Amino acid sequence: MTAPAADEPPAPEGAPPTLTRSGRWVSPPQRLIEAFAAEIASPDANYVAFEVLRDLHDDDTSLLSHLMLAYAASSDPDTMYLHEAMCEPDQEQFLKAMQEEIRGHTENKNWRLVKHTDIPEGSSILPAVWAMKRKRWISTQEVYKWKARLNIDGSKQTKGVNYWETYAPVASWPIIHLILTLSIVKGWHTCQIDFVMAYTQAEAEMDTLYMQVLKGYNLPKEKKGTHVLKILRNIYGQKQVGRVWNKHLVRKLQEISFKQSAVDECIFYHGSAIYILYTNDSILMGPCEKELDQIIKKMKKSQLDISVDGDIVDFLGGNITRQADSTIHLTQPLLITRILQDLQLDQLDTMTKDKPAKAGELLHQHQDADDHQAHFDFHSIIGKLNYLEKCTHPDISFAVHQCARFMASPKKEHAKVVNWLGCYLLATRHHGLIYKPLLRQRGLQQKLGHRSLH
Numbered sequence: 001m002t003a004p005a006a007d008e009p010p011a012p013e014g015a016p017p018t019l020t021r022s023g024r025w026v027s028p029p030q031r032l033i034e035a036f037a038a039e040i041a042s043p044d045a046n047y048v049a050f051e052v053l054r055d056l057h058d059d060d061t062s063l064l065s066h067l068m069l070a071y072a073a074s075s076d077p078d079t080m081y082l083h084e085a086m087c088e089p090d091q092e093q094f095l096k097a098m099q100e101e102i103r104g105h106t107e108n109k110n111w112r113l114v115k116h117t118d119i120p121e122g123s124s125i126l127p128a129v130w131a132m133k134r135k136r137w138i139s140t141q142e143v144y145k146w147k148a149r150l151n152i153d154g155s156k157q158t159k160g161v162n163y164w165e166t167y168a169p170v171a172s173w174p175i176i177h178l179i180l181t182l183s184i185v186k187g188w189h190t191c192q193i194d195f196v197m198a199y200t201q202a203e204a205e206m207d208t209l210y211m212q213v214l215k216g217y218n219l220p221k222e223k224k225g226t227h228v229l230k231i232l233r234n235i236y237g238q239k240q241v242g243r244v245w246n247k248h249l250v251r252k253l254q255e256i257s258f259k260q261s262a263v264d265e266c267i268f269y270h271g272s273a274i275y276i277l278y279t280n281d282s283i284l285m286g287p288c289e290k291e292l293d294q295i296i297k298k299m300k301k302s303q304l305d306i307s308v309d310g311d312i313v314d315f316l317g318g319n320i321t322r323q324a325d326s327t328i329h330l331t332q333p334l335l336i337t338r339i340l341q342d343l344q345l346d347q348l349d350t351m352t353k354d355k356p357a358k359a360g361e362l363l364h365q366h367q368d369a370d371d372h373q374a375h376f377d378f379h380s381i382i383g384k385l386n387y388l389e390k391c392t393h394p395d396i397s398f399a400v401h402q403c404a405r406f407m408a409s410p411k412k413e414h415a416k417v418v419n420w421l422g423c424y425l426l427a428t429r430h431h432g433l434i435y436k437p438l439l440r441q442r443g444l445q446q447k448l449g450h451r452s453l454h
Helices: 030-041 062-070 091-107 173-185 241-255 289-301 333-343 378-391 394-404 412-427 438-447
Strands: 111-115 128-136 143-152 189-195 227-231 267-270 273-278 281-286 306-308 318-322 328-331 432-435
Touching (some): 091 128, 091 143, 173 189, 173 273, 173 281, 173 432, 241 273, 273 289, 281 289, 289 306, 333 378, 333 412, 378 394, 378 412
Antiparallel strands (some): 111 227, 128 143, 189 281, 189 306, 267 273, 273 281, 318 328, 328 432
């Protein structure tokens, strides 16, 4: 394990830099440090107006320091920390979401209150932290849900004590593209299924997981400071949370006659229907709408708490629009907008480009050039661009991969290529993949005896 680089800013007290899996040390950004300093200076800043969370304004700032350790800063204005959400004009919506989250955990018996003295010696008591988010419809940008997610700080877990393996499979975008194509070619029905508090539907993997009582949790005075929460269900934030949920769901699906694909772990078959799983978002597709309804009823009877969102509209950050001629448009205008905002290219007078990069230009290390010190985070931008090209913009694949080669030591020349790519996305913000039912038309025409296609 290596120490932080000498030129990195020192970590604030109580929030040392964390080591990522790539071996890179990450410290909280200065803006976040200042925000927390201001929060700590104001003891009433975290006040929450309902009983379950009434004590959040206490002088004890351990919750804030744990929050700094548990979550990285995000450029998404709809993803925020607790203290940030409490300063927003829609804070009341977040308060209601927090209340619902606490109620859900309590009613589902996701934890049990135990005494400190009853905990096995040497057991870790992990912090509890909040993550807040607005969810918007991609096409209209209208907020349709406020989420408050209570998490356990998984960074404090010890392998072999309170977790083992962490890998969990998810569906790839090529598979999702294939499903959309099949729905057009075969004219099949599709519906989107979401799991309510998905991870907590599975039991906890380890019997040695304990969490601090959330500040403000309604406890009798005689139990404050003497009790902790023993985790009984698969709480968000654990290192193994996705794996435990996936194993639980696969077992439930197999109990109601789903068959898992031997090629892809995230594809399941039930009669003539196909089911695609991406963590807790999923797509069910089949030729008969009644059959899909019957499958959904079987899933609910198997004690899977699900919500059916109708036909696919917004899935994994992609906007899916069906046209009258059965054509499907798959776009990501919201992600592109965030990339442009990060690059400061979202101005009306910004010069656009008609291609992703200069023709025939290959990047190299540019060892003699100045280091990248622009206003944007090179690693963050490349991550977003990589997701964009996998989902809806294969036309930028070459340019993105060229830039990604130099993430370890980006130079000014590499930043110029990223800016060029941003100017191209500005001109193609609402472009994406278009699925046309040509194969279906060919099949219909062959049945009718036509020999030519128009």
